[in-house]
Amino acid sequence: MSKKTKIVVFHLKELIYTAVFAGLGVLLVILLCWMFSSHEKPEPVQETIYMPGVYTAGFTMNDSAIEVQVVVDSNHINDISFVNLEESVATMYPLMQPALSNISQQIYESQSLDNITYEANNQYTTEVLMMAIEDALDHAKIKP
Template sequence: MHGTKIIVLRMKELIYTAIFAGVGIILLLLIVYLFVGKGRSEGKQDTADANERYQAGIYTKDITLGESTASLEVALDTDHIKSVKIVPLDESITTMYPLMEPAVKSVSNQLAAGVAPEEVELTKESKYTQQIIVDAVEEILEEQGASNQTVK
């Protein structure tokens, strides 16, 4: 009679075994999910970072115009330059530099259209004023660590 064996298990032992087996399976699934999920989310983050050329925000740079100082404000989105303006553009600046306002608008429109700062077309009438503005924009972009590539 050595063919049949009888095993006596208590109900308490079966419950403990089932609980430990369930916890073990859950832990194993959690570990697999963490390692597989982490690799996928890092790939998505790298793609998102590659699409972000600028750190969104409003940046200012003081520019000197003769004896007065004006503050150039550049609004950046993650993928393009939204606007450029002089704040506050008071009467003394507009009186002494009448081409300042149209120069800022021209540069702002070109940059908002996706033209890189180094490719902005300068007009004959306000070439030097526009160059001061473009230089200030480039300095702002360098300070915040943006890559200056044309947006497509």
């Protein structure tokens, strides 16, 4: 029994083509894995603070009933406004609408009733409005 020796001849051109195609195949697999993997960071889950809806709270100023409406979603205060504010009340208390606009803007930015600033000439109006907003938000808050 004699063993016959086999001689294998590789052509350099074929070796180069094979290496290039193997490299492209590996690159394609890596690219597909990267594209279809979830490389986005998951958003943190926010705790639900409010029951979404529209809540109102009222107060009186010199026998005039005034209602403040607060619109919330599960985590944010979206809108604060007057409901059916009579023209006579708006005329009698001209600082009421600007005071509510000032308070609302600060609340939208901070999503909190803490550290609200106001002008000295709007102190009483602002405090009454803040109490009404706080009352409406108390109705909106989810009780544990």
